[in-house]
Amino acid sequence: MSAVMRGQRVGIVGPLTGPRAAYGEWLRKAVQGSSLPLIWADDAADPVVAVAAARRLLAGGAGVVIGHFNSECARSAGALYQAAGVPLLLPAATAPDLCRTVGAFRLCASELQQVTTIVDYLAQVYTQVEEIWSDGSPYGERLALALQQRLLPMTRQGASQSVCALMGSHVAVAAEIRRRARPGTVYLVPDDCVVEEFGELLAGTGVITLCPHAAPDFGDCARMALRFVAAAFEEGCAVREYLDAHADFDQGQYRHADYIMKWHEYSTFPGHDKGRHHHAT
Known part of the structure; x- marks a missing residue:
């Protein structure tokens, strides 16, 4: 040194x-x-x-x-x-x-890139967003508003799959998923939910999550x-x-940061979960 x-x-x-x-x-x-x-x-x-x-x-x-x-x-x-x-x-x-x-x-990457990655992915798979929910935190509110502005105009009839978007901290999102108790539902969740504890909180719920993972x-x-x-x-x-x-920074932002979209399926039987990964383009 x-x-x-x-x-x-x-x-x-x-x-x-x-x-x-x-x-x-x-x-x-x-x-x-x-x-x-x-x-x-x-x-x-x-x-x-x-x-x-x-x-x-x-x-x-x-x-x-x-x-x-x-x-x-x-x-x-x-x-x-x-x-x-x-x-x-x-x-x-x-x-x-x-x-x-x-x-x-x-x-x-910033939330702007997170939202762009989500929107681009959903446009590819023709997914309809049924609902956008926020836990009321500044983080959840920023993401919910950005998604409302970007996703709702592209929602279309006859979409092959529909999702519910839940934005907020991993603890709040997991609690909301458990409260709803809707096995088989696909939830779009934010990057805060990549932490291992989120998976532990959803064990046995039988839901599917779609989440942007920082890369x-x-x-x-x-x-x-x-x-x-x-x-x-x-x-x-x-x-x-x-x-x-x-050279790797532009106005304080690391240039090579991005997000990858990943699916995760939770069994109704704890310990039997499996992940399905899709790399967004």
Whole structure:
């Protein structure tokens, strides 16, 4: 590591506790074994807690921060990092405006790409959307509105298959699916539902889900963020300067991030589920 960067710590922050802790565990596994000097903080997927976590990281000497899987946490905490001149790298926060409003660098694709991938796939398979539901969160509302604007005009009679779109956190979406108790129903769910815990929550429901999976996935994005930071440190370059000049980034967005649509069928008998994968074009 360059002497210029020696002593700089890398903040790692995410939902280590609370209802989104499954993502925190994913983050822990993704960065395990890193040789960089790490300092951890828990944002509990709560914007208020995220601000306190950001203050702890800054006070602890973090010169760059990786994390905040929740977009509203990234938005609230990102303003503090931006004011302090500390770059924020996002492995999983998908709100479209974050690169611009808080000067973040995003490794995953944004919600705009997620919606485009969904719409393009549904257009190919002539699927009719019966309903668009949201859990009321900012994330769920953004996706539901974008889908209403893009999907409803293309809904057609005589479609070969119909789906119900449920937008929101993986916990809320799973709870809604269980509440409806409609085995055989096809549910379009958002990228938050890629976490393993979602499958555990749907065990035995007999439903089918259609979900956009981030490519690279959120764990790979966290590992990639660490590699970019390490490369900047090795060159003795400020992380923001390094990423601004990097050919793989365009206005803070990693150019190669995308989504792949995947089906998953859940048996009415727990332990007998199977996945059917389709790569969207």
